[in-house]
Amino acid sequence: MSLTGLFLITFLMVHLFGNIQLLLDDGGESFTEFVVFMEENPLIKVVAYGLYFFILLHSVQGMLIWLSNKRSKGTSYAVKTNANASWASKNMFYLGILIFVFLVIHMGDWWLELKILHEYNDDALYQNVIDTFKIPVYVVLYEVAMIALFFHLKHGFQSAFQTLGINHSKYSPIINGLGWIYSIVVPLGFFIIPLYIYFFK
Numbered sequence: 151m152s153l154t155g156l157f158l159i160t161f162l163m164v165h166l167f168g169n170i171q172l173l174l175d176d177g178g179e180s181f182t183e184f185v186v187f188m189e190e191n192p193l194i195k196v197v198a199y200g201l202y203f204f205i206l207l208h209s210v211q212g213m214l215i216w217l218s219n220k221r222s223k224g225t226s227y228a229v230k231t232n233a234n235a236s237w238a239s240k241n242m243f244y245l246g247i248l249i250f251v252f253l254v255i256h257m258g259d260w261w262l263e264l265k266i267l268h269e270y271n272d273d274a275l276y277q278n279v280i281d282t283f284k285i286p287v288y289v290v291l292y293e294v295a296m297i298a299l300f301f302h303l304k305h306g307f308q309s310a311f312q313t314l315g316i317n318h319s320k321y322s323p324i325i326n327g328l329g330w331i332y333s334i335v336v337p338l339g340f341f342i343i344p345l346y347i348y349f350f351k
Contacts, residue, residue, distance in 0.1 A: 151208065151211045151212065151215065151310075151313070152309070152310035152311075152313040152314050153310075153314075154204045154207050154208040154211065155208060155306050155310045156310050157200075157201075157204050158201075158204060158205065158208060159303070159306075159307065159310075159332070161201055162336050163336065166336055166339045166340060167184075168181070168184045168185065168188065169181075169339075169340065169343050170339065170343070171184050172276075172279060172343055172346075172347065173342075173343065173346055177276070178275070178276025178277070178279075178280075181275075181276055181279070182275050182276050185275060205250075205253065209246065209250050212242070212243060212246045213243075215243075216243040236304075236305060237301070238301040238302070238304050238305035239305045239309070241301070242302065242305060242306065245298045245301050245302040246302060248294070248295065248298045249295055249298050249299055249302060252291065252292070252294075252295035252298075255291065256292075256295075259282060279347075280347055280351055283343075283344040283347040283348055283351075284347070284348060284351075286348075288344075289344045289345070289348050292340075292344050293341055293344065293345070296337045296338075296340050296341040297337070297341075299336075299337045299340070300333055300334065300337040300338075303329070303332060303333035303336070303337065304329065304330070304333040307325075307328070307329030307332055307333055308322075308325055308326045308329040311325050
């Protein structure tokens with residue numbers, strides 16, 4: 151669970167870098183170049199299929215952990231025996247479900263078009279993103295998912311290192327601090343993009 155989570159955390163940084171290109175005033179040229187590079191690079195293709203597998207594996211692992219906790223404690227993931235647990239840690243399962251539903255919709259929009267229909271070109275790709283982020287319902291769904299992502303990362307980042315045994319009085323505060331920064335900056339970056347497109351593009 152920790153290893154797949156850390157892989158997905160790394161992917162999010164790359165994905166955000168690509169999406170930030172949407173904010174540039176170049177008619178989508180930089181964004182299109184980035185996506186085409188990601189689609190045509192053989193190494194990236196291999197990593198991409200690994201990504202799909204890790205998303206499913208991470209989701210299945212989360213479900214199994216939740217079911218195990220429910221059977222052993224007779225309650226949900228939000229266990230009541232840990233009074234000091236944060237809201238995010240108590241609701242990781244439900245946050246994960248929300249994010250997974252968003253991913254299914256999100257990948258259905260983009261992955262289906264790029265991987266199966268192969269309908270992307272210099273003009274249509276960028277314009278499709280712009281058109282999608284002009285739909286209020288989709289923007290709201292995206293923003294809610296990014297809020298869920300913030301809470302999921304807030305707990306998951308430091309929890310992953312702790313689970314792997316990296317729990318030291320000297321280094322844990324640094325890891326927790328980096329986790330806080332990451333869990334704010336990355337979801338916030340994704341959060342800003344659709345709002346900017348909706349109101350200013």
